[in-house]
Amino acid sequence: MKKTARIISFGTAVLAAVFAFPLSAGNSAREDILRQLDGKYGGIGVVVIEAGCAKIEYLFNETLVLNRRFPAGSIMKPLTAAVLIDHDGINGFRADAPVDCSGRFYPSNKNAPGASDENIFNLQTGENGQPYFKCSVRAGHGTTGLPSALIHSCNVFFLTKADQWDGCYEKLVSAWGLLKDPVTGNTLTRDASTPLQKVLACIGEGGERITVLKAAQCFNSLFSGAPLVIPNLNGKGNVLSDVAVSLGARERVTAILSSVSRTGTMKDFKFDNSAVRIIAAKTGTATHYRKKYDRHGWNVILFETNGKKMILVSFAMNGSGGKEAANVSSCVLNSWGNGK
Ligand SMILES: [Zn+2]
Numbered sequence: 096m097k098k099t100a101r102i103i104s105f106g107t108a109v110l111a112a113v114f115a116f117p118l119s120a121g122n123s124a125r126e127d128i129l130r131q132l133d134g135k136y137g138g139i140g141v142v143v144i145e146a147g148c149a150k151i152e153y154l155f156n157e158t159l160v161l162n163r164r165f166p167a168g169s170i171m172k173p174l175t176a177a178v179l180i181d182h183d184g185i186n187g188f189r190a191d192a193p194v195d196c197s198g199r200f201y202p203s204n205k206n207a208p209g210a211s212d213e214n215i216f217n218l219q220t221g222e223n224g225q226p227y228f229k230c231s232v233r234a235g236h237g238t239t240g241l242p243s244a245l246i247h248s249c250n251v252f253f254l255t256k257a258d259q260w261d262g263c264y265e266k267l268v269s270a271w272g273l274l275k276d277p278v279t280g281n282t283l284t285r286d287a288s289t290p291l292q293k294v295l296a297c298i299g300e301g302g303e304r305i306t307v308l309k310a311a312q313c314f315n316s317l318f319s320g321a322p323l324v325i326p327n328l329n330g331k332g333n334v335l336s337d338v339a340v341s342l343g344a345r346e347r348v349t350a351i352l353s354s355v356s357r358t359g360t361m362k363d364f365k366f367d368n369s370a371v372r373i374i375a376a377k378t379g380t381a382t383h384y385r386k387k388y389d390r391h392g393w394n395v396i397l398f399e400t401n402g403k404k405m406i407l408v409s410f411a412m413n414g415s416g417g418k419e420a421a422n423v424s425s426c427v428l429n430s431w432g433n434g435k
Pocket of ligand 1: 236237
């Protein structure tokens with residue numbers, strides 16, 4: 096009881112500080128559009144932080160951004176990719192060995208679905224009667240290496256790697272502090288329990304749910320090489336902890352994500368602001384927790400403006416990363432620098 100009270104007081108302190116500093120004021124046209132999208136998509140959340148120090152530059156829908164946890168979908172893949180790269184060469188595991196994606200992932204026997212998995216996941220049944228999980232491209236991505244799997248968001252590549260390496264899930268969760276509240280550091284309840292849920296967690300399905308603020312914190316570490324900095328209002332963020340991911344792996348993943356807005360899943364993304372340059376990005380579409388069919392949309396975008404690097408995380412309760420979350424991101428980037 097005491098512990099709960101303390102968590103709430105931490106959260107309230109952050110909220111109170113945010114309300115005292117009108118981050119979401121200053122551009123009423125943008126606020127109007129975001130409020131419309133908020134109604135249309137059943138809730139949206141936006142946070143923009145400065146890369147490195149994690150200073151909060153903009154926040155829309157504080158309660159959702161700080162307090163509500165959602166499956167991350169494909170924005171989990173860059174975090175998984177960095178962990179895979181660090182594991183390369185250990186016990187014969189090869190992070191870069193290509194995977195042949197036919198559009199279907201068949202779990203190995205050790206990770207075969209149980210009854211509880213069948214209730215949660217939208218599993219299909221192959222001609223051989225074996226259950227499988229679909230890739231984002233029905234016909235498959237063909238022979239896919241790690242860079243291409245990230246740029247085009249191939250589920251089969253990541254699921255195959257997580258199926259091969261039994262420790263992938265535990266390493267992913269511990270390396271990025273996914274079960275640590277991004278502000279208090281308190282340990283959150285674990286979502287994934289079955290072997291298949293742990294494999295699917297590596298593509299952001301089945302667990303572990305994260306807040307929009309947590310996504311911003313992890314991607315700040317990925318993109319800037321910083322530890323897990325507590326997002327803050329004054330540019331002097333305290334460090335929650337370091338991440339157990341090499342700088343080399345983080346730099347490599349960031350370099351790969353620079354292709355997403357040129358040739359990958361955000362190649363059709365449009366915004367109109369010459370003061371903003373996108374450096375790297377990732378989209379994600381995640382199944383609602385413990386539901387089979389409804390979808391959340393996510394975007395993470397590293398951008399540069401006026402010599403500063405910023406990280407934008409956009410979330411849409413109902414929708415996809417490529418459409419609804421992208422519309423939220425466009426709205427924020429179109430007006431960035433104009434009354435902020
Ligand atoms: Zn694929």
